[in-house]
Amino acid sequence: MIAVLIISAYLSLLLILGVISSRFFKGTAADYFLASRGIGPFFLLMSLFGTTMTAFALVGSTGASFKDGIGIYGKMASWSGIIHSACFFLVGIKLWSFGKRFGYTTQIQFFRDRFESDKIGLLLFPILVGLVIPYLLIGVMGAGTTVEKVTAGAFPGLFPGSGSGPTAVAPGAIPFWLGSGVVCVVVLVYVFFGGVRGTAWANALQTIVFIVLGFVTFFVIADKLGGVKEATRIVQRDNPDKLRRTVRDDDPLTRFKGDHAVYEKRLALWEAKTEGQRTVAPTPPVRPHGIGHLQFLSYLFIPLSVGMFPHLFQHWLTARSAKSFRLSVIMHPLLIMIVWVPCVLLGIWATSAVIDGRPVIPFGFSNPNAVLGKLVVVMTSPTLGGLLTAGILAAIMSSLDSQFLCLGSIFTNDIASHYLARDRLTDRQKVMIGRVFVVVIVLVTYLIGSFAKPRGVFTLGVWCFSGFASLFPLVFAAVYWKRATKFGAYACVLAAAGTWLWLFAQSGFGANRSFLFLNMMPVATMVAASTFALVVVSLLTPAPSKATMDKFFSTRRLSGAARQS
Amino acid sequence: MKRLVYGLIILLAVLHHDWWWWDDSETLLLGFVPIGLAYHAAVSLTAALLWALAVKYCWPTDLGADDKTPAALPEGGRS
Structure with a gap:
C-alpha cells in the first residue's frame, strides 16, 4: 500500500507541474512546440538526458549485466x-x-x-512515425506492467486478480489497463497544457528522481550484501x-548450472503430464558465451540514432542559445556513467548474492528485466520499493512525453499545416490541432498497448534504434556535405529502409534476439548501405542549386542575414 | 588545437576497444569494481573531459550572430 501512496504522490506532483507550466504558455505555436526557443542549459541537459535514457537505463542495464x-x-553506455555528445555538438x-x-x-x-x-517529407513521415510508435508502446506497456507488479495485494477488494502462470495478475494488483491509463493521463495533462515547456520541466524533475533513487537503491543493497567488496x-x-x-573452460558457471538444474526439473514435470495437460514447454537457459570483438565494436553505430530522433530534434530547437x-x-x-555503473554492479552482484543460504535471485528466474525489482523487494523496505517504482516510471515518462509531443508536432506542422492546408493555418489553429493530435496519439497508443498488448513489440526496441541510426548519414550529410543531393537523400532513405526490412526479416522479424549479420549488429550494415547509396547517388546527380548551397553553407551570407535581422 | 582535440576524441573511440581487459576478472579497482567496467567508466569520464575541450577550442565560429538575434522568420521554413 505504501508503494501506491508514493506513486500517487509522485504522479500528483507531475500534474501540479503541468498546471504551473501552463501558466507560462504564451498561446503561440512557437511556444507550444518550441517553448519560444527559450530553454536554458540546465533544462536542456535534463530534457536531452531524460529523453535519451529510457527505463532501460535502470531496469534493462541491471537485467543485461545480470544476464551477460x-x-x-x-557496448551501450x-x-x-562519446557518440551522443558528438551528435549534440556536431549535429x-x-x-x-x-x-x-x-x-x-x-x-x-x-x-x-x-x-x-517537397515530397521528401512524404517519404520520411511514415518512416519516422513508424519507428517512434513501437518505442511509445514499449513505454506504455512498461508502465502498466511496473504498476501491476508493484501494487500486488494493495486492493484485494477491488481487483481479485486473474490468470495463471507467468502472465497471472496477482490479487489486489492495479490491473495493467488502469496503471498504463493513469500514466498516459498524467503525461497527457502536462504535455497538453504545458507543451514542450511542460515536458522540459517534467523531464528535469523525472531525471533528478531516477538518478537519485538509482543511487540510494545501490547503496542500500550494497550494504545488505555485506559491502561492495x-x-x-x-x-x-x-x-x-x-x-x-x-x-573460460574452467569457469564454475554457478548461475548457469543452477538455472539448468531448475530447467531439468521443470522439463521432467512437463514431460510427466499428458498431451492435453501440457502448456508451453520450458526453455533451457542459454550457456554464457562471451562477446565477440566485431559485435562489441559494431555497437558504436547504435547511439548514432540520437542524431535522427525526431523528439531530440525538437528539444534541440528549444535551446535559448547555442x-x-x-x-x-x-x-x-x-550522467550516463552515474546512472549505469551502479545498475551494472547491481546486476552482476545479483547473479551470486546469497542471503541465509539461498540465492537472492532464485535459480530459474527467467526475466532479467525483473531483477532490479526483485532485488528491491527482497533486500529493501516497501518505502524504497515505492520510491524506486516512481524512479522507473519517471524514466519511462521522461521519454514518453517528448515522443507524444513530437508526433503531435509532426502531424500538425508537416501533415495538417503543410501538405493538407498548404501552410495557411493560423498560429492558434496550429496549437489547437497540435493538442488534438497529442490526445489522439496518446489514446491510440494506450488502446493498442493496453488491449492489443503486442508483446513482440519489446523485441523491436533495438530495431527502432537501428532504424534511426541508419538514417544518420542523411542528417550528417545535410549539415556538412554541400554535394549531398535530393536524389542522394532519397537513395539514402530507401537503402536504409530496404536493408532494415531485409535484416529484420532475416532475424525472424525480431524473434532471434541475438541476431548478428557478418558477426556484427545489423545496424552496421544498415549504416554502410545508406551511406554508400547517399554518396554514390549524390555524386551521379546534379548538385543542389547555388541558392541552397548559399543558404546552408555560406558563412559570409549567414553573417549578413544575421546583421539585417 | 582544434585538430588535436578531435584527434584525441578519435583516439578515445579507438581505445574504447579494450581487448587487453577482455579476459580479466581478477583485477579490481578499489577492491570491488571489475577492471573492464572501471576502464569503461574512465572512458565516460574522459569523454566528458574531451567534449569540454571541444566546447572550448572547437566551438563553431559561425554561430555568434544566431546566439544574439531572435528568430526572424515565420515558423515552418520557407519552402
Whole structure:
C-alpha cells in the first residue's frame, strides 16, 4: 500500500507541474512546440538526458549485466557517452542554428528545404512515425506492467486478480489497463497544457528522481550484501564470467548450472503430464558465451540514432542559445556513467548474492528485466520499493512525453499545416490541432498497448534504434556535405529502409534476439548501405542549386542575414 | 588545437576497444569494481573531459550572430 501512496504522490506532483507550466504558455505555436526557443542549459541537459535514457537505463542495464556481465556498459553506455555528445555538438548545434534562422519546427521542414524536395517529407513521415510508435508502446506497456507488479495485494477488494502462470495478475494488483491509463493521463495533462515547456520541466524533475533513487537503491543493497567488496568477491568465486567478456573452460558457471538444474526439473514435470495437460514447454537457459570483438565494436553505430530522433530534434530547437548546448555536451557522458555503473554492479552482484543460504535471485528466474525489482523487494523496505517504482516510471515518462509531443508536432506542422492546408493555418489553429493530435496519439497508443498488448513489440526496441541510426548519414550529410543531393537523400532513405526490412526479416522479424549479420549488429550494415547509396547517388546527380548551397553553407551570407535581422 | 582535440576524441573511440581487459576478472579497482567496467567508466569520464575541450577550442565560429538575434522568420521554413 505504501508503494501506491508514493506513486500517487509522485504522479500528483507531475500534474501540479503541468498546471504551473501552463501558466507560462504564451498561446503561440512557437511556444507550444518550441517553448519560444527559450530553454536554458540546465533544462536542456535534463530534457536531452531524460529523453535519451529510457527505463532501460535502470531496469534493462541491471537485467543485461545480470544476464551477460559487465560488457553491457562498454557496448551501450560508454559508446553513448562519446557518440551522443558528438551528435549534440556536431549535429544538434547546427540544426538549432538552421532552425532559429529559417524557422523550422520539425526535421521534415529542414530536409524539405535542404534537399529542395517537397515530397521528401512524404517519404520520411511514415518512416519516422513508424519507428517512434513501437518505442511509445514499449513505454506504455512498461508502465502498466511496473504498476501491476508493484501494487500486488494493495486492493484485494477491488481487483481479485486473474490468470495463471507467468502472465497471472496477482490479487489486489492495479490491473495493467488502469496503471498504463493513469500514466498516459498524467503525461497527457502536462504535455497538453504545458507543451514542450511542460515536458522540459517534467523531464528535469523525472531525471533528478531516477538518478537519485538509482543511487540510494545501490547503496542500500550494497550494504545488505555485506559491502561492495564482499558482493564482488562472491561473484569472482561463483560467476567470474560476469566480470569479463569471455567464458573460460574452467569457469564454475554457478548461475548457469543452477538455472539448468531448475530447467531439468521443470522439463521432467512437463514431460510427466499428458498431451492435453501440457502448456508451453520450458526453455533451457542459454550457456554464457562471451562477446565477440566485431559485435562489441559494431555497437558504436547504435547511439548514432540520437542524431535522427525526431523528439531530440525538437528539444534541440528549444535551446535559448547555442551556448545552452555546452552543459549537455559535457555532462551527458558523466550522467550516463552515474546512472549505469551502479545498475551494472547491481546486476552482476545479483547473479551470486546469497542471503541465509539461498540465492537472492532464485535459480530459474527467467526475466532479467525483473531483477532490479526483485532485488528491491527482497533486500529493501516497501518505502524504497515505492520510491524506486516512481524512479522507473519517471524514466519511462521522461521519454514518453517528448515522443507524444513530437508526433503531435509532426502531424500538425508537416501533415495538417503543410501538405493538407498548404501552410495557411493560423498560429492558434496550429496549437489547437497540435493538442488534438497529442490526445489522439496518446489514446491510440494506450488502446493498442493496453488491449492489443503486442508483446513482440519489446523485441523491436533495438530495431527502432537501428532504424534511426541508419538514417544518420542523411542528417550528417545535410549539415556538412554541400554535394549531398535530393536524389542522394532519397537513395539514402530507401537503402536504409530496404536493408532494415531485409535484416529484420532475416532475424525472424525480431524473434532471434541475438541476431548478428557478418558477426556484427545489423545496424552496421544498415549504416554502410545508406551511406554508400547517399554518396554514390549524390555524386551521379546534379548538385543542389547555388541558392541552397548559399543558404546552408555560406558563412559570409549567414553573417549578413544575421546583421539585417 | 582544434585538430588535436578531435584527434584525441578519435583516439578515445579507438581505445574504447579494450581487448587487453577482455579476459580479466581478477583485477579490481578499489577492491570491488571489475577492471573492464572501471576502464569503461574512465572512458565516460574522459569523454566528458574531451567534449569540454571541444566546447572550448572547437566551438563553431559561425554561430555568434544566431546566439544574439531572435528568430526572424515565420515558423515552418520557407519552402
